[in-house]
Amino acid sequence: MPRHSGRRSEFVVAARECSTHHIVLIGMMGAGKSSVGRVLAERLGRPLFDSDQMIEERTGRTVREIWQADGEPAFRALETDVLAEAVADKHPSIIAAAGGVVLSDDNRRILAESDAHVVWLMADVDLLLDRVKNGIHRPLLDADPEGALRNMFDTRVTLYRDAADAIVSVDHRTINDVASAVLRCCA
Numbered sequence: 001m002p003r004h005s006g007r008r009s010e011f012v013v014a015a016r017e018c019s020t021h022h023i024v025l026i027g028m029m030g031a032g033k034s035s036v037g038r039v040l041a042e043r044l045g046r047p048l049f050d051s052d053q054m055i056e057e058r059t060g061r062t063v064r065e066i067w068q069a070d071g072e073p074a075f076r077a078l079e080t081d082v083l084a085e086a087v088a089d090k091h092p093s094i095i096a097a098a099g100g101v102v103l104s105d106d107n108r109r110i111l112a113e114s115d116a117h118v119v120w121l122m123a124d125v126d127l128l129l130d131r132v133k134n135g136i137h138r139p140l141l142d143a144d145p146e147g148a149l150r151n152m153f154d155t156r157v158t159l160y161r162d163a164a165d166a167i168v169s170v171d172h173r174t175i176n177d178v179a180s181a182v183l184r185c186c187a
């Protein structure tokens with residue numbers, strides 16, 4: 001049964017024991033997955049697996065280079081590889097999943113079958129727009145950032161919600177506050 005954690009900006013669907021499970025942050029570009037992930041990793045003394053960073057380290061190329069040279073499907077396949085690898089790690093970690101992670105059936109299955117506590121960092125599109133202006137690793141926003149972001153939100157909102165064990169609003173909150181809210185959603 002879904003429960004509010006006591007504040008309207010947090011919503012728990014199925015709390016998990018975070019001390020023994022991975023915490024996976026999902027959400028749109030600009031929601032703060034990497035920044036909040038860094039704070040959580042620091043606070044809990046755990047490794048951080050950041051999807052885009054893992055892909056760039058593994059391939060020696062930037063997200064944009066992969067996207068432009070090999071196309072989106074090749075990038076998405078790498079996204080699946082690093083998600084599966086991060087979730088399979090036996091030590092509890094923080095995983096900052098890439099924004100598009102919920103698009104693939106495989107990724108959704110990996111998340112659903114894992115014991116990870118999946119938290120959707122939910123943000124208003126206007127806030128996201130303001131934050132993503134300078135992100136060079138976001139080729140999807142090259143042509144029409146606002147239109148693309150709004151379409152993306154509409155397409156993905158149900159996917160994020162369905163994948164999430166907890167939902168945390170990031171609007172009007174600092175990174176530290178969001179990290180605290182994520183931890184309050186644990187069992």
Ligand code: S3P
Nearest residue numbers: 028029030098099100137138139
């Ligand atoms: C994407 C999000 C980006 C990056 C790529 C595609 C997406 O990562 O993986 O540009 O489809 O939402 P962030 O969510 O870290 O910005």
